[in-house]
Amino acid sequence: MIFPYLSAIIFIPLVGAVAVAFLPQENRGIIRWVTAGFSFAALTVSLAVFAQFNLSSSSPQFVEKVPWIARFNIQYFVGVDGLSLPLVILTTLLTFLAVVGSWHIDNRAKEYNILLLVLETGILGVFTSLDLLLFFLFWEVELVPMYLLIGIWGGPRREYAAIKFVLYTLAGSAFMLVGILALYFTSNPRTFDMTQLAAASWALNFQMIVFALIFLAFAIKLPMFPFHTWLPDAHVEAPTAVSVLLAGVLLKMGGYGMIRVCFNILPDAAREYAPWLAAIAVINILYGAGLSMVQKDLKKLVAYSSISHMGYVLLGLAALNQVAVNGAVLQMFTHGAITGLLFFLVGAVYEKTHTREIAKMSGLAPRMPTLAALWVMAGLAALGLPGMAGFVAEYTVFVGAFGPWAWYTILGAAGIVVTAGYILWMIERVFFGPANPAQGLAHVGDAKRWYELVPLVTLMGVVLFVGINPSVVVNIINSGVLPVVARLGA
Amino acid sequence: MLTLTLNHFLVLGAILFCVGLYGALAKGHAVAVLMGIELMLNSVNITLVGFARFLAPDQLLGQVFAVFVITAAAAEAAVGLAIVLVVYRQRRTVNVEEVDLLKW
Amino acid sequence: MENIFLANAWLILALPFAAFLGIVAFTLGHKRLSGYLTIAGVGGAFLVSVGVLAAVTAGGSVHLSFPWYVLGETHFELGLLIDPLTAIMLIVVTGVSLVVQIYSQGYMHGDPGYSRYFAFMALFTTSMLGLVLAPNFLQLYIFWELVGLCSYLLIGFWYRKPEAAAAAKKAFITTRLGDLGLLIGILLLYWNTGTFSFGGIAQVIAGHTLPEGLITTAAVLVFCGAVGKSAQFPLHVWLPDAMEGPTPVSALIHAATMVAAGVYLVARVFEIFSASPTAMLVVAVIGAITAFLAASMGLVMTDIKRVMAYSTISQLGYMMLALGVGSYLGGVTHLANHAFFKALLFLGAGSVIHATGAQDMDEFSGLGSKMKITAGTLLVGSLSLAGIFPFSGFWSKDEILAGALQRTDNPLLVFLGLVGVLVAGMTAFYIARMWLRTFTGEFRTPAPAGAHGGGHGSHEGHGSVHESPWVMTVPLIALAIPALLSGLLGSDLTGQWYGHFLEGAEFHPESLNPLVAGGSTIVTLGGLFLAWATYSKKWISAPAVQRQFSGVHRWLVNKYYLDDLYLWLIRRVVIGGSDAFQWFDLHIVDGVVNGVGRTLAATGSALREFQTGRVQNYGLAFFGGVVIVVVFTVFLR
DSSP: OOOOHHHHHHHHHHHHHHHHHTSOTTOHHHHHHHHHHHHHHHHHHHHHHHHHOOTTOOSOEEEEEEEEEGGGTEEEEEEEOTTHHHHHHHHHHHHHHHHHHTTTOOTTHHHHHHHHHHHHHHHHHHHHBOBHHHHHHHHHHTHHHHHHHHHHHSOTTHHHHHHHHHHHHHHHHHHHHHHHHHHHHHSSSOOOBHHHHHHSOOOHHHHHHHHHHHHHHHHHHTTOTTSOTHHHHHHHHSOHHHHHHIIIIIHHHHHHHIIIIIIHHOHHHHHHHHHHHHHHHHHHHHHHHHHHHTOSBHHHHHHHHHHHHHHHHHHHHHHOSHHHHHHHHHHHHHHHHHHHHHHHHHHHHHHHHSOOBGGGOOOOTTTOHHHHHHHHHHHHHHTTOTTSHHHHHHHHHHHHHHTTOHHHHHHHHHHHHHHHHHHHHHHHHHHSSSOOGGGTOTTOOOOOSHHHHHHHHHHHHHHHHHHHOTHHHHHHHHHHHHHHHHHHHO | OOOOOHHHHHHHHHHHHHHHHHHHHHOOBHHHHHHHHHHHHHHHHHHHHHHHHHHOTTTOHHHHHHHHHHHHHHHHHHHHHHHHHHHHHHHSOOBGGGOOTTOO | OOOHHHHTTHHHHHHHHHHHHHIIIIITTOHHHHHHHHHHHHHHHHHHHHHHHHHHHTTOOEEEEEEEEEETTEEEEEEEEEOHHHHHHHHHHHHHHHHHHHHHHHHTTTOTTHHHHHHHHHHHHHHHHHHHHOSBHHHHHHHHHHHHHHHHHHHTTSTTSHHHHHHHHHHHHHHHHHHHHHHHHHHHHHHHHSOOBHHHHHHHHHTTOSOHHHHHHHHHHHHHHHHHHTTOTTSTTHHHHGGGSOHHHHHIIIIISGGGHHHHHHHHTHHHHHTOHHHHHHHHHHHHHHHHHHHHHHTTOOBHHHHHHHHHHHHHHHHHHHHHTTOHHHHHHHHHHHHHHHHHHHHHHHHHHHHHSOOBTTSOBOGGGTOHHHHHHHHHHHHHHHTOTTSHHHHHHHHHHHHHHTOTTOHHHHHHHHHHHHHHHHHHHHHHHHHHHHHSSSOBOOSOTTTTOGGGGGOOOOSSOOOOOHHHHHHHHHHHHHHHHGGGGGSGGGTSHHHHHHHGGGOOOOOOOHHHHHHHHHHHHHHHHHHIIIIISOSSOHHHHHHHTHHHHHHHHTGGGHHHHHHHHIIIIIIHHHHHHHHIIIIIIHHHHHHHHHHHHHHHHHHHTTOOOOHHHHHHHHHHHHHHHHIIIIIOO
């Protein structure tokens, strides 16, 4: 029996959560180290999977398939391919960094760390499940810790934000469940197995309806205009590490689901809907960028920029060709790293200044040179500067999407100018210019503690590495995109 | 000479059940409500035993059920009285009309 | 590959980049070492470039590509391309950069960001060289953006000054607007030719299979990128503001190299442009408009660096005009010549600023006697810019004007040539004005330091003006030599070396056209005389002229109100539109979401009345239900 890598990745955090539950509440040091240890173990195993991943195979690898509820043909069926592996690594990495970045949280540290680990299990389950019901189960499991994390450790309007997040997602899930069941009851033999469902053929009308039902859940998660309003609220209220995970990986569950379920199983409907998706993608890009431009709250600015950046994912998907879909998946990965970094930076600045209001900050660069340098670099990464990961993804999306959707691509590309506008304007207002002595910011310091710097430096390293040597990630993604694109082109 | 038939048991069971139901639904005192519930359970026991005696006398099925019900009833009474005690400590009343926290 | 320099041409990129990495990793705390690292890196690159130039002169070339990442049929490649155009650009970039780095040691002396400065400079040099060496649009675009980044970082180098931070942002965003066009042009070309590589695209175009409309569209889009980077009308507004950066930065990036990247781009993909007369016309017209507008604004500026900035824009317009009328040789030689003499002019201006602590010509005059080397070398640069025989500017300017005036097939192009002649006169006037007001007349310096804190706060000795240290004057002298002589390379004296080198077999040697050369020289001398008469002899009163044409003057000083127009557009359209989005998002989109929530909550409240909270009520209802079910199942079946 070979080592069950994926089960190990999925359940190590859960075991960790149980272990932490038995630790004494007062001893926060041990709790943190144990949490960090378990999340690091998951990261290590996921990197081991990365090392052993076979690039030449386009079918799922590290498969574990055990009948679970045999009567309904429900299986415990997990596996990774090129689509999911980058996101699995992103999840384990960001969770580990989130644990490190939450070192300073003293309020109910034990529960906080337990919830982070449970959340990780839920997300990893979504990215590795190849059985639709299992996928749905993990999709729902992730909601509970997220609700509590926002609702307990959040800002002043945390309850509103948490409930809005959960209800919005659940509303989508309800439709998705109907869609999943529709697939189950029309398949022959009845199955939730995604690989078998993808191989089956469905009538176009049926595909259109089921696609819409399932897509809605993913559109809310992505988030796609006009289902995005939960995101700024959730982000603004959530604690830093939770925002990192929310933007870094939870949004990717939407994009991932679109490819894995909607495009892979219902390719004909995807072709029918593609023009609409491309149009909405452009709205996402420009609308999100415009909203970022006028935000007064640093964190809200970054939150709205996520909406804009996920528009590129949608645009890439709507193009349905190999280059663009690769770009879209790469954009999910790079956006996870870049936005994770940006949210860590927002948190770090907030820690020092105790405000997130852009107007109250000015000339911070001399006071916090390290943070300012990292902010500038992260901002440049977000606006798609070459040498950083974001450029590769966006450029690839544009190259792929220009063929089928020339005008939409042109409009989407205009988004990079607006993005440069709001990012540089924000950096100018926050970090440059004369220091503002009146605001009591005269004595703010730089980020110096290890648990502040480790997440920032690690993510910056990932962004630069992927930006300079994208083929490491692109080759993996491509192996997963190929079969989907083949189905879309058929 | 009156011979006891199944109907006698069923009618007795039904009467007891109705009395118990009345007690459970109409009484204000929590202990009275519990007693009503006990009555209803016992009416079911009578019915069960009656059915067992007349319909399948060689299997003891109904009697076994009745024993289960008695056990459950005992447990339920214990829990119920405990709740009554707790409620009384908290709110200084055992009138169920006044214990309506479910409606907030 | 046989030639050692060509085989190791990658060193040209690697050495400055290594310097950048070295500074960032190790020497941020060791100022002098950082400076030396950059000088060593750029110097090494210069030496290799000289070797490469020699090898290319002997007929060598490099075409190297390797995949960066591959997606099916689409290859994203990087590589090296070295041909005569690249070789000349390499010399220009590394040469000017080397001189500027040496100069910077003096100029930036004592600045707290000394190491950071040299790190950025090394990064800039790397990026610029990567741009020049690019064999395809992908790599070009990558380094195109990276030079933009370095420009951003260096303009905003003194980020405590709000003007510097704003200028940096303005430069980046304005050029990015142009880059958007370039990006779309690249995509259009890729989808119609299937390749990013310059050679591949040129081949497809040579095959005459693409419709001309498409080529025109693509060429104009690519030209948008050049308009942004080379500060052509209407995107020129960022360059004057970019003068907020340290002066050596202005010399290297905003005069000699980066801003010439647009011209280089048009020259590099000249096959695309020459396949479309319409696109060529667009290039020529934009070039001429830019040359004229910028020169006219240069006439009235009093800030010494802004004069230079408008002069740069104007000269870049000249180069575009040259390319637009088909004078490839004129454009490229002017690019090289301009790089040297404009770097010289900027460094000279920097020397003046360094000595006086001021950069407004109203605040100083008569510095010539105190700063002989600066004044002398600046004179060489000025005459070269004005285009006086035999300075380098004369030769390339003449080439451009002759190229335009010979295009008798299109009267518009001849007219543009005449505009060019007029601009030559204006150029002579404003540069002479600059020189005369700075170095001649009554000796006057601004009030001593303190009032002129700003970014120059670190400079010593504002009270007594004296010549700059040798690290600054030696570079001036070094640049004066090519400003004086480099034009000869294209002249009959050397058998028109440039022409043969750049265009190879296609080159048809032409002698100097006496009519064009004579005419433009007369106009130039006229401009010089006018300036001399106004500012030296005071035969003409400048304030009186200013009063006479106060309307025109106001337009010029306010830069034709273009900046205000753009600001208005940004405020009203971009920010205003975003505010509208914000309102829409909060009240409509989120309003609907909250509305749905509120509706459900209200329904729930209404239904809640049924929940009395009394268990006995529930029990009654439950029993009633049971009765109903029993009645239905038992009696009504």
